[in-house]
Amino acid sequence: MKTTDLFFDIATVERETGIGKDTLRVWEKRYGFPLPVRAERDERLYPQPQVEQLRLIKRLIGNGLRPAKVVGLGVDELNVLLADVQTQQPSQAAHILPFIQLIKTHQASALRIALGRALLQQGLDDFLSKTITPLNQLVGEAWMRGEMRIFEEHLYSEQITLVLRNAISTLRDADSSPRVLLTTLPGEEHSLGLLMAEATLSLYGASCVTLGVQTPTQEIVSAVAAHRSDIVVLSFSEAIPAQQVKTGLQQVRVALPAHISLWAGGSGVARQRVVIEGVQLMGPLSDLGTAVEQWRNTSVPLPHSIS
Amino acid sequence: MKTTDLFFDIATVERETGIGKDTLRVWEKRYGFPLPVRAERDERLYPQPQVEQLRLIKRLIGNGLRPAKVVGLGVDELNVLLADVQTQQPSQAAHILPFIQLIKTHQASALRIALGRALLQQGLDDFLSKTITPLNQLVGEAWMRGEMRIFEEHLYSEQITLVLRNAISTLRDADSSPRVLLTTLPGEEHSLGLLMAEATLSLYGASCVTLGVQTPTQEIVSAVAAHRSDIVVLSFSEAIPAQQVKTGLQQVRVALPAHISLWAGGSGVARQRVVIEGVQLMGPLSDLGTAVEQWRNTSVPLPHSIS
DNA sequence: TTTCATATTTTGTCCTAGACAAGTTTGACA
DNA sequence: TGTCAAACTTGTCTAGGACAAAATATGAAA
Numbered sequence: 001m002k003t004t005d006l007f008f009d010i011a012t013v014e015r016e017t018g019i020g021k022d023t024l025r026v027w028e029k030r031y032g033f034p035l036p037v038r039a040e041r042d043e044r045l046y047p048q049p050q051v052e053q054l055r056l057i058k059r060l061i062g063n064g065l066r067p068a069k070v071v072g073l074g075v076d077e078l079n080v081l082l083a084d085v086q087t088q089q090p091s092q093a094a095h096i097l098p099f100i101q102l103i104k105t106h107q108a109s110a111l112r113i114a115l116g117r118a119l120l121q122q123g124l125d126d127f128l129s130k131t132i133t134p135l136n137q138l139v140g141e142a143w144m145r146g147e148m149r150i151f152e153e154h155l156y157s158e159q160i161t162l163v164l165r166n167a168i169s170t171l172r173d174a175d176s177s178p179r180v181l182l183t184t185l186p187g188e189e190h191s192l193g194l195l196m197a198e199a200t201l202s203l204y205g206a207s208c209v210t211l212g213v214q215t216p217t218q219e220i221v222s223a224v225a226a227h228r229s230d231i232v233v234l235s236f237s238e239a240i241p242a243q244q245v246k247t248g249l250q251q252v253r254v255a256l257p258a259h260i261s262l263w264a265g266g267s268g269v270a271r272q273r274v275v276i277e278g279v280q281l282m283g284p285l286s287d288l289g290t291a292v293e294q295w296r297n298t299s300v301p302l303p304h305s306i307s
Numbered sequence: 308m309k310t311t312d313l314f315f316d317i318a319t320v321e322r323e324t325g326i327g328k329d330t331l332r333v334w335e336k337r338y339g340f341p342l343p344v345r346a347e348r349d350e351r352l353y354p355q356p357q358v359e360q361l362r363l364i365k366r367l368i369g370n371g372l373r374p375a376k377v378v379g380l381g382v383d384e385l386n387v388l389l390a391d392v393q394t395q396q397p398s399q400a401a402h403i404l405p406f407i408q409l410i411k412t413h414q415a416s417a418l419r420i421a422l423g424r425a426l427l428q429q430g431l432d433d434f435l436s437k438t439i440t441p442l443n444q445l446v447g448e449a450w451m452r453g454e455m456r457i458f459e460e461h462l463y464s465e466q467i468t469l470v471l472r473n474a475i476s477t478l479r480d481a482d483s484s485p486r487v488l489l490t491t492l493p494g495e496e497h498s499l500g501l502l503m504a505e506a507t508l509s510l511y512g513a514s515c516v517t518l519g520v521q522t523p524t525q526e527i528v529s530a531v532a533a534h535r536s537d538i539v540v541l542s543f544s545e546a547i548p549a550q551q552v553k554t555g556l557q558q559v560r561v562a563l564p565a566h567i568s569l570w571a572g573g574s575g576v577a578r579q580r581v582v583i584e585g586v587q588l589m590g591p592l593s594d595l596g597t598a599v600e601q602w603r604n605t606s607v608p609l610p611h612s613i614s
Numbered sequence: 615t616t617t618c619a620t621a622t623t624t625t626g627t628c629c630t631a632g633a634c635a636a637g638t639t640t641g642a643c644a
Numbered sequence: 645t646g647t648c649a650a651a652c653t654t655g656t657c658t659a660g661g662a663c664a665a666a667a668t669a670t671g672a673a674a
Contacts, residue, residue: 316627316628317627317628318627318628328627328628332629332630336631348628348629349628349629349630350627350628350629351628351629373638373639550636
């Protein structure tokens with residue numbers, strides 16, 4: 001019993017799916033999909049099911065499939081492909097399943113409380129590496145497989161943000177060293193990695209300033225000068241193309257004074273193979289702790305050093 | 308001594324100014340501005356000064372001036388007009404200037420502490436309406452005039468976020484009513500308005516769930532079902548086109564069950580003139596408090612009512 | 615077989631030029 | 645002075661074409 005069929009104009013579809021107007025039109029011509037009905041003045045009106053299908057397609061393309069292989073297909077065939085993706089890597093860890101359960105049943109407060117409890121039980125370092133990191137991964141995988149709704153993912157990151165921000169606020173120390181500036185480059189919208197880095201760095205006594213996400217290169221340089229930062233930390237999520245990570249880091253490195261350290265972390269740099277001159281690539285979060293120690297040893301000339 | 312002139316392609320200018328590609332091209336034809344240089348394949352390359360001028364123009368148009376009157380003008384004339392506009396609505400209030408000072412001198416911690424102090428002095432309601440709102444406005448104006456760097460604006464919203472989140476955490480009540488779902492539509496990235504709304508609603512005893520920003524229409528509907536929400540609150544910033552606000556609200560209204568209230572707030576709805584069927588437009592934040600009272604009176608049948 | 619350079623295809627985004635609905639202003643008339 | 649239709653303004657849509665950058669296929673050398 002469908003009361004009203006929902007239709008969206010091309011501008012709305014662009015916003016809802018993240019697929020540009022030009023692309024939508026060219027897909028229609030090349031692959032025959034999406035095929036919207038037309039309003040009076042020949043304007044495209046996309047039925048809601050097509051918008052949903054576009055989101056599905058976007059996910060598959062994000063997974064490495066090519067548009068020609070997926071844009072023409074029907075929903076059934078798309079779901080088969082999605083199932084293929086599914087069989088690849090199920091990363092399981094028993095103790096995080098209860099959290100997944102809370103997400104799937106939409107119990108925001110219970111999730112937040114459970115996370116807070118885990119933090120106090122495990123300590124921040126272990127909490128991040130043994131709970132949050134695998135949880136992120138599992139949620140990311142579920143998202144790719146289409147088993148997690150967008151609003152569920154939104155809710156999840158909201159709760160993690162609350163718990164971590166709370167932890168950081170008790171650690172904050174404005175006058176310690178090194179002074180670290182954290183942000184992401186334009187195109188990278190995920191702030192969770194940033195928050196995890198800030199938590200770790202604060203734990204190791206660094207003084208952190210976060211600029212939020214999407215700070216242009218030139219602005220990072222100005223901010224470093226304004227805050228007299230010693231280190232810039234950039235976070236890259238899985239979603240961002242490896243190529244962009246590389247060129248982005250190179251550009252920032254060139255723009256930044258040589259004596260400022262540049263550290264890059266997040267799952268987006270994990271796949272980075274090449275070494276970039278003057279950039280320290282961080283693997284697990286614990287690398288940050290080590291790096292801070294190292295920075296203290298090399299950059300601050302200790303009085304009365306042994307040899 | 309300018310080392311490199313900066314140029315931006317049309318996609319970047321669209322993102323930076325919020326003016327659509329089509330509009331940029333049609334302005335060029337109609338008013339002769341902006342007049343970008345051309346790259347190899349006839350692609351437009353906008354010099355940075357033109358981008359800044361576009362921001363100025365955007366602000367003036369947002370204030371009710373017509374494009375034909377402002378798009379052709381030079382920077383000097385624009386600044387005269389801007390001065391006129393600003394004398395009309397004096398967002399100046401002496402007590403917020405110290406905060407501006409802290410932003411311009413990049414003292415993040417001092418700013419946060421000063422904000423926290425103001426919150427405790429004024430109380431949440433007054434803090435939001437008499438400090439944060441005018442501060443937002445002033446920062447927005449400075450930003451449009453190009454007097455505020457991106458990193459300064461990032462830093463500013465980061466500190467406000469911290470102070471407000473902290474306040475909200477003490478107010479949170481999962482079991483009270485009404486149950487409110489807060490988010491923004493795709494295209495709206497600003498979360499500050501959302502945070503202010505959440506703070507106010509929590510103060511008035513509503514049970515808030517925030518989904519963060521950019522939740523697609525259909526996901527909002529699912530989230531409402533999952534959380535058994537009574538009310539959906541959407542926030543729109545000044546940056547978003549009035550047209551988008553209207554169509555977005557209509558789409559959500561149609562998709563949502565009729566018995567769910569839909570409230571819209573933020574400076575983006577303040578200019579909305581038309582009434583949208585089934586949507587409550589909120590002016591100042593205090594409207595939210597009134598609306599909650601009203602909702603309690605109409606929606607929950609009181610036992611033993613007087614007459 | 616693997617490695618690397620080169621050719622080919624795919625794909626997103628830009629271009630021009632024209633159209634028109636919705637919003638705003640103007641001006642004639644009561 | 646207020647009302648209402650005509651005229652103008654403005655943003656966003658349309659079509660069809662072009663081309664660079666990315667991805668993939670091909671083939672020659674190790």
